[in-house]
Amino acid sequence: MNRPRGLALSALFLLACALPAVLPGNSVPVKTDSVQYASGTETVTAYLASPDSPGKHPAVIVIHEWWGLNDWAKEQARKFAAEGYVALAVDLYRGKQATTPEVAHELSRGLPPDRALRDLQAAVSYLAALPSVQPERIASAGWCMGGGYSIQLAVHEPRLAACIVNYGPLPTEAANLAAIKAPVLGNFGADDRGIPPDAVRAFDAAMKAAGKSTDIKIYDGAGHAFENPNNKDGYRAAAAEDAWQRMVAFLRARLR
Template structure:
């Protein structure tokens, strides 16, 4: 029966990924429109203060198709093992300095945080390249990558509870990770990521979901967000969904020019409180 269960799960995952790929071009086109003229540049908002000192390093956490995958691991200084872990998933720009900064910021809240790399070392500086890199991601390989990230935190870092968080492209993969590991992931945060609204898929989720979205985001429009929230409620998944008025796509990215300080600050407060409640 256990082997049959694995086969059925594998089949359902393939169907899910196939369904996701069917509207991939449409999604990437919408993201290109949302990021038109945007560039990931450092600015004053990128300068953060940490709640506690952290230590970060590049680590090899996975091997996909024979290729080693390097991510950024950071953790609070002077804290014991068995602290909660976080899988941090980059925006469509890739694993850049902004994501490392956000990973440090999360670690400063008391987590072992691993920023994964779904682009195999590539980092985009223009929307054109970002769209190209996002479009080239193989779904099955990405899921393999993210599952190994979970195992790395659980087995090599001794993380007692593990959550996921991602923004934009990474927000969608935060949800996909939760769907791929519904019994293992303990909490999931989605920042304006690509959504699944089919009840049959969402009913697999066993963890609480926090969703952060912008009312002016035409790539992930409020109507779709509300359908997602309704579907979660229908299948009994604990959730907290927030749509910020006046905020568009990527409003929480301090290194982009879509940044909205007030909305981003409130979203961060909700994020840290959510993880505090469900991972600690």
């Protein structure tokens, strides 16, 4: 007796998932989907959020924190889509997620850097082939571990048009800095013990000395992961909002 009703509810759920959503405070409708693409001999799953409007759009590769492709990472993709970008949030952990720092530490340590970079370069190719994407206007944006992979993608991927790093580890080797073609936006916390301000300033100075374009901001009173409200003790709402507005302005200037 309950099966038809259950099937009907399932159908309604699927229909609701397929309908475009409008994020609060923004009039651009967003559609989302789970997609797969090839990375070498493997298959990568990703979360695709797109403006529900015709034509070609710039794109952003969203790179998750060490927690994995969780709801917060997907929310960032939807926020970019609401700003007019096709956003692809890549699952570097192949379906795994962490809810404790201990598990997150193990997942991040177990992620082969070469595989992660290959997945991200394949994401550039996937986006570039989409009819809805302007292939010459693809950026990356990452947080924490994902911020480090965002800048590494800029080192190894000349097709990248812009790079955003939110409190991620930064390269120091001169050869790596020289290889970066994309302009870089960085948001960091002054109290971040893992990514100390002196290292951020040294990176900024070295990039500028090499003739590279950087826009780096260090937020007083903020530590690591200050943009994520799930970081109960470390979340800084004002700094997080300012960092987001900086990202929006940066992408508008570089990709529009």
